[in-house]
Amino acid sequence: MTTATREIPTPLPADSPVLAMRDELGMCNILLSALGGDGANMAAKLMFKVACTRWNLDGGYDARYGSEKKGTATDVSVRFCSVGTPVRQSGPTTNPHVLAVFHQSLIEPLQLWRGLRRGALCIVNSHHSPDVVRERMRLHSGTVVCVDATRIAAECGSRLNMPMAAVLCHQLGFPDHVFRNAIAKQWPNAAERNLGAFDRAIGEATRATFADDGRFAIEAGVVTRGPLGWRNMLNGGTIDALTHSTVGRDNRIAAGGRVPEFHAESCSNCGICLTVCSDPGGLLWREGRMTGIDDRFCKGCMRCVEACPETKKGHALTVPLGISE
Numbered sequence: 001m002t003t004a005t006r007e008i009p010t011p012l013p014a015d016s017p018v019l020a021m022r023d024e025l026g027m028c029n030i031l032l033s034a035l036g037g038d039g040a041n042m043a044a045k046l047m048f049k050v051a052c053t054r055w056n057l058d059g060g061y062d063a064r065y066g067s068e069k070k071g072t073a074t075d076v077s078v079r080f081c082s083v084g085t086p087v088r089q090s091g092p093t094t095n096p097h098v099l100a101v102f103h104q105s106l107i108e109p110l111q112l113w114r115g116l117r118r119g120a121l122c123i124v125n126s127h128h129s130p131d132v133v134r135e136r137m138r139l140h141s142g143t144v145v146c147v148d149a150t151r152i153a154a155e156c157g158s159r160l161n162m163p164m165a166a167v168l169c170h171q172l173g174f175p176d177h178v179f180r181n182a183i184a185k186q187w188p189n190a191a192e193r194n195l196g197a198f199d200r201a202i203g204e205a206t207r208a209t210f211a212d213d214g215r216f217a218i219e220a221g222v223v224t225r226g227p228l229g230w231r232n233m234l235n236g237g238t239i240d241a242l243t244h245s246t247v248g249r250d251n252r253i254a255a256g257g258r259v260p261e262f263h264a265e266s267c268s269n270c271g272i273c274l275t276v277c278s279d280p281g282g283l284l285w286r287e288g289r290m291t292g293i294d295d296r297f298c299k300g301c302m303r304c305v306e307a308c309p310e311t312k313k314g315h316a317l318t319v320p321l322g323i324s325e
């Protein structure tokens with residue numbers, strides 16, 4: 001007979017930013033901005049579970065996925081508070097204390113500086129210095145931590161979420177060994193690769209803190225909430241879930257201008273592209289004929305280019321010039 005052991009929650013280290021950065025409701029608000037397929041949601045869920053079971057924290061969790069296929073801009077909002085604090089908020093946060101940016105290319109189109117609080121902590125996947133990233137982030141004041149997460153993940157055979165989660169948890173003051181153990185337990189087959197990425201990210205991250213020097217103003221957050229919430233929800237507890245949806249979101253961000261070129265004269269209308277497309281909305285069909293690419297939905301994955309058969313007139317779908325697969 002085996003006896004299950006339950007971990008006893010311990011207080012978080014007193015110098016943890018999670019305890020120092022709170023809003024008027026007692027919450028430390030963390031936002032992860034990523035693309036579908038990065039694993040941001042998975043890593044954040046693990047962080048949330050560990051924090052609530054090991055350090056006696058409580059809080060709320062919200063993730064907006066959009067399309068599950070790789071490429072859609074997604075975000076995860078995590079709120080931490082002390083046990084006993086009423087958790088009254090749901091949905092995405094508009095005023096993060098902590099922001100983790102999985103791709104620099106998301107900063108401008110999503111205006112990620114908007115809503116950042118005074119003294120915010122920004123963790124950015126970048127090979128640039130914190131000084132350069134601070135300018136790009138238009139950060140009023142706070143700390144920028146840069147980590148070349150894409151390179152580290154590739155070199156370690158891991159995923160982008162590992163180096164990003166490592167730096168996030170480390171900067172939040174969560175003891176490294178606890179999160180390392182959780183990763184090894186959660187993904188045992190990839191433990192060596194993931195932990196390699198974890199350690200390298202913490203070791204290679206660069207950090208700088210910036211005072212309010214008048215260079216950038218604090219800008220109001222983009223309001224993504226509907227009018228209904230915990231104060232005025234409808235009978236039956238209904239809240240305005242539609243507001244939290246990504247239906248209608250323009251996915252040009254995800255493709256980043258990288259959509260296939262279509263050559264109608266070479267197309268046989270065989271339909272093979274439709275069978276492989278990661279978002280069939282990216283392919284425009286009219287009356288049984290392929291007519292082009294809709295760049296609002298195309299994720300730029302180039303699967304259709306790979307599958308499109310060569311005809312006597314060549315390939316109907318090709319990679320745009322200047323971009324290699």
Ligand code: SF4
Pocket residue numbers: 266267268269270271272273274290307308309316317
């Ligand atoms: S796979 Fe190529 S040839 Fe076939 S319908 Fe699509 S674009 Fe046309």
Ligand code: SF4
Pocket residue numbers: 259260276277278279280282283293297298299300301302303304305
């Ligand atoms: S590149 Fe092709 S397969 Fe990929 S999303 Fe765009 S249209 Fe679909």
